[in-house]
Amino acid sequence: MERIVVLAGGIGGARFLRGLKSAAPDADITVIGNTGDDIHLFGLKVCPDLDTVMYTLGGGINEEQGWGRAEETFAVKEELAAYGVGPGWFGLGDRDFATHIVRTQMMSAGYPLSAVTEALCSRWQPGVTLLPMTDDRVETHVLIDTADLDEAPGDGGESRKAIHFQEYWVRLRAKVDAHAVVPVGAESAKPGPGVLDAIAQADVILFPPSNPVVSVGTILAVPGIREAIAEAGVPVVGLSPIVGDAPVHGMADKVLAAVGVEATAAAVAQHYGSGLLDGWLVDTVDAGSTQAVEDAGIRCRAVPLMMTDTEATAAMAREALALAAEVGA
Amino acid sequence: MERIVVLAGGIGGARFLRGLKSAAPDADITVIGNTGDDIHLFGLKVCPDLDTVMYTLGGGINEEQGWGRAEETFAVKEELAAYGVGPGWFGLGDRDFATHIVRTQMMSAGYPLSAVTEALCSRWQPGVTLLPMTDDRVETHVLIDTADLDEAPGDGGESRKAIHFQEYWVRLRAKVDAHAVVPVGAESAKPGPGVLDAIAQADVILFPPSNPVVSVGTILAVPGIREAIAEAGVPVVGLSPIVGDAPVHGMADKVLAAVGVEATAAAVAQHYGSGLLDGWLVDTVDAGSTQAVEDAGIRCRAVPLMMTDTEATAAMAREALALAAEVGA
Structure with missing residues (x-):
C-alpha cells in the first residue's frame, strides 16, 4: 500500500485531497495540516484549515463556498452581534x-x-490521517500599513502593524499590501505527534495547490519538517496554485509579493526550490514556463490544473503520482 | 422612590418580577439572583436562574416553557450530539x-x-438591577440513592451519591427521593458586589413564589445575606410557592422533603421563620392555614396566588406590597 503524505492548507488542499482519495483509493494518506491560521474567537479555538479538510473529506462541507458547514444557520452569530460581541467579519x-x-x-x-x-475525525471519518503540523501555538501574522486600517499611527509613531492572518484574509480580503508574513511561534514549535514519522515512512510527498506562503510555507516553517522532507529520499511533487499568473483560489498573489515571489507557476516552484521539490505540475496555460522550472532542477509537466470537479481533481492527483513515479525511477 | 429587593430563583421568580414591575412601575427594584443552579456544560458557564430573569424581563423568554429563548433553534446541540458530546438532557x-x-x-x-x-443586562434592559447572590462558585448538589441511578454502589460500597441539582431536576425530573440538598461552596462564599448594600437600603424585601430550598434557600445560605435581611429593619414579605399542598411550578415538594419540611404553604412560612419573615401570602385555597402562620408570628393573608398572566401577577405583587406596608406600620 502506497503511503502518501500531503501538506495541506484549507480549500485548495481539501479539494485536492478529495481527488487524491478518488485517484488512489487504496493509498494510506496522511495529511499534515496547517494550523497557522488558527484563531481564538469568542473564547473558542478555531482551526479553519483542519476543519476545511475534515468537513470536505467527511461530507459536511459547504460546497459552494468551500469552507464551513453545509445547511448552516447563524443564530449564535446573530445573538453575539446583538450582545455587541465581535468580530462580525x-x-x-x-x-x-x-x-x-x-x-x-x-x-x-x-x-x-x-x-x-x-x-x-472519529466522527467525520475523512479517510485520511489528519495531523496538525504542531500541537504548539503558531499564529500567522501579516504586516500592513496602519494607514490601510484607517488607524492613526501607534504611540511610537509606527506606520506598520502586524495583524492576524484571518483579519488580513477575511476582514480586509487581502486588499491591502502585505509587507511581511510571519508565522509567530513557529521557530519554537515542534512537529506534532506522528508528523516526522509519517514523512520518514512516506513513499511520496505531495504539495497540493495550497497557498505556498501561508499554508504550505507555514507548515515548512516548523523546525524539522522541511528538513525531514528534504531528507526523506522519496519523490516530492507539488501542484501550482497559480494558473495563468493568478491564484486559482484565494489571493495568494498578495502574500507571495510579501515574500518577494512573483505570482507565477514557475516562481512558486523556484521558491520551494530543488532542495525540496523533485517535481512540479503547472497548468497547460503555463506550459511555456516548464523549461524555467526544469532549469531550476525540478522536473515539470503541464497538465490541466483546474479542480472543477472530483474527476478533474483526481486526474491532477494521478498526474502528480505519475510524475512522482517518474522522478523516483 | 420605593426600593424593593427581591430574592429570585428561575421561572417563579422571573414571572413574579414581571408582575411586580407592572404593579410598581416607579420602584427601584434590585433582584438578588440564585446562582446555585449554575452549571458548566460543554466548557461554558451556564446560569439558568439569572438568564431566566434576564430573558423574561427583557422580552426574550420562551413564554410557554418559562425558560430558554423564544424562537429557539438547536443546531449546536444536535451537532454536539453528533460528536457524542453530552449531556443531551x-x-x-x-x-x-x-x-x-x-x-x-x-x-x-x-x-x-x-x-x-x-x-x-445592558443588552436585555430588564428594568431591574440583577445581582448574582455571589461571585463565588456555589453549586447545589442533591443526595440520592445510587440505586435510583441504575448505578452500582461506589467502590466503597456507598449507596448514596451527590449529583448536581440540574441533573436531579432536569435529567431525573426530581422523580427520585432527595435525601439532602447541599449548596456546595456556599459556606465560604461572599455576597456579590452590591448585595448587602441593596438589602441595607431596601424599603421592602420580597420572597417571590420561588423554590424555598434550592432558590431562596440557596441565596440565604450565603453567609451574611440572611443576617442582613433579618437586621434590615424593613418589612420582609413572602409569597407561597405551594398552593393547595402542591408546588405551583416545578417540583418543590421533592426538595422540601429533603430538608424535612412539609409541602404546605404554612410549613414553608414556618421554615423561613418569624426571625426572617414579617408577612406571608397564601393562596385562597389555603385560607385555612393562615392562623397557623400567624401563630408562628408571621402576618398572613390569603389571596389568589396563581400567576396566570401579568395582571394576576401584578395583583399578587400589590397584595405583597400592601402586606409589607401593613406590617411596617
Missing part, C-alpha cells in the same frame, strides 16, 4: 460552533490539538 | 448558547460574574 455558523466548542472543551481539559483532531 | 438552544459563550469569554478574561451579568 468571521462567519461562524451554528454547526461550525459545535466543532469549536468540543475542541475548546477538550483542550481546556488538557488534550493536545492532535488528540482533539483525532477525536473530531 | 440539558436543552441549550443556539440563541441561548450565545449568552453562555459571551459569559464564559468574559469570565475567562477575568471579569466576575456580577460584571458579566451587568454587561449581559
